[in-house]
Amino acid sequence: MSLTGNDLKGAGFEEGKALGLALQAMEKNFSALSAADQLSLLKQVVADPAAYQQDEYLGAVANQLLQPADPIISLEAPKAYTVYGAEGIEQGAMGQMQTAMQLPVTVGGALMPDAHQGYGLPIGGVLATHNAVIPYGVGVDIGCRMCMTLYTMPTSLLQQKTDAFKKMLVDNTRFGLATFKKPQDDAIFERKEFQDLNILRGLKDRAWQQIGSSGGGNHFVEFGVVEITNAIHELNVPVGQYLAVLSHSGSRGLGANIARHYTDVAMNLCKLPAEAKHLAWLGLDTEAGQEYWLAMNLAGDYASACHHQIHDRLAVALGEKPLAMIENHHNFAWKEKDAQGREIIVHRKGATPAGKGVLGIIPGSMASPGFIVRGKGLAASISSASHGAGRLMSRTKAKASISPAAVKAMLQREGVELIGSGLDEAPMAYKNIHQVMEYQKDLVDTLGTFMPRIVRMCGDERFQEVD
Template sequence: MSTHHNHSHAPVPVKVFTDDIDEAAARQLQNVAALPFVHHHVAAMPDVHWGLGATIGPVIPTVGAIVPAAVGVDIGCGMNALRLSLRADQLPDNLAGLRAQIERDVPVGFAGHPDGRWCEAGLGRVAAGLKRIQAKYPVIDARWQSQLGSLGGGNHFIELCLDESDRVWIMLHSGSRGIGNRIGQFFIEQARREMERLDIRLPDRDLAYLAEGSALFDDYVEAVDWAQHYALENRRQMVRLILAALRHQVAQGRLPDFSVTDEAIECHHNYVAHEHHYGRDVLLTRKGAIRARKGDLGIIPGSMGARSYIVRGKGDPESFCSCAHGAGRRMSRAEAKRRFNRADLAAQTEGVECRKDKGVIDEIPGAYKDIDTVMANQTALVDVVHTLKQVVTVKG
């Protein structure tokens, strides 16, 4: 495909699965829809909201080009969930010890493992693919070895939840950590330089793209694929550490022995995949959306004071077989810090063993959309399999 596009064509339609969308997000979606390589239409999930670089919540099918900022910088960010044989009445009355054990065993925030090679098997599964990219682009470097099996900060979390039958679940949300951020930032900047070099004017500089057939396009697709594998391995290693933390509590006599059931779910919600939709093979970008093909199991978390859902996809074609990835923010982090205080946080997370200090006020439930409204807006996309309520939340 030529690297030159005609930018005067009519935009494709935008299908939005909610009425709750602000003007800034709607404008971002229209700008995406105006790109000449977008195929058929753009879909926006019920949790859609304005995002830095590109909207959070769109599903974008492209042919012949890709927009790095539409993928974002937390490449491969997603969720894991698994059910344990434990029941609610087997948990200790005071859950502070469980939270403290997980926080000791899983690095959170900017922290990583002191020994960068703590997990040889996990590192071996992801190491090889990065060497060629880093040899070509030395700037793409980060503490990815020590960060494998670490949570990060922001909206990333680890939770212990109870389902509708009072069974205990582990649920976690994290991505590709610092290395995914480096890859994303680097190629976003490279795409902007390409637009300048080719004198291509865009409605938003963050929609700078890389055209198929270019070396940058191939390198980006390879780097994104690596980061997605790294993010998945990162979550799997955290699951391993969380289970070890719980087994430590068993050894201390604070929990009965337990096993993992066969319900283990993994899903990305910031990623790119080769898929076929509306008669074309496309690169499908989901930024804040999960795949929901017919029968697919997925995880849709609320905020840290709200319910979360295990869902089964219905394979809706208008959504490109997708659904929302969570509640979605209602306000910026800065606005949340202005509007709420520690007392508000304590009230809104009552009954949840979690941080209640000023460092996580920007994650207060009131800063997020109502998860039940989001779910009501996507009954055509998914069926609810389990409803989860967190009792322990760990945040960086």
């Protein structure tokens, strides 16, 4: 198991570059040692750094320990940014975005109408930086995404054979801690990053166990009805009604561990004031920054592979070949160009890419429609849109204030069958998706809608709808 920043603090390290260098040294050169032996060695270095200054592997750590403490990086005056639907966004999220706009590496930003407070960059925050990537600007669930497959099957089947469709979801999806007894192999596991990066070597087995499964929380797989109102010519999808599968999930334990590890590294290398500490960045011209970039992209591709396996399993169960697939992701960082043609790093934490012509899916809740959209590439939004309706209330408040009876009544009114889910994911816990879409009408064109009919989420045994 890899050491963490807290482990090293317990061994006598203080916040700073030495801690980050020590983590890297242990991963690269001492991974064969047990965690206890690694800590024992590092305690010796802390106790007498001068004795290790010429050491091939620990010299950099020792020399850094002998340096004066790292100065705090000063924040700048906040740069201007655009807010969409400000009246529906809590002050905590606005404050976090304001802090992000004060970073020396920041060159632009925008806040989407589904925004709410998170860690570091708010959920729904878009931040453009120069030559720097912020692990908490990407988020913990790296590469979380929406994926939809469309079928020419009659949508009436969802009502006529509801039990059969529910069984398909139960048999072919797994959530939270549940995984398949026999996971399917995938080409993603041949990627060289699993061999080249120490952090990934120890995560490969767990990633294999979780392939094809979904996380907890707001992740779902559902059958529903799509109404295409503007033909999607590049996918050969004409105007009409389609049976569809929609999934929402991310990179599981793989992404979470990558995020935690490189956030620790960033916070130890990049010292910021307390209010900005979760916005610590890694320079893309540094080894740690390049490692994170490779690991982040692998996690995003792994998330995509999970979705493709979900949709492949359900295609087999349906006995049909899908007409088309639409997929987009958030919780990621992209290399893009600004209006002057300069490369920028665009973080979209809970925000959907909406470049000119780019297809995307913006879901509502389990009892409200999602939208199939095409981006307009608006510069003020940094070519972005919301990634969903956004939370109206916290999970704690939702559990305390929403009754199972009220949720059940709403789902019956909307004709939605639910498998699993807790009260924190009740439809009332989310913003009005129609209002959110109105706030961003300048950012995307609507091509169609998706209405959930049979929904599966991670189960909460206090509130189950499964027979």
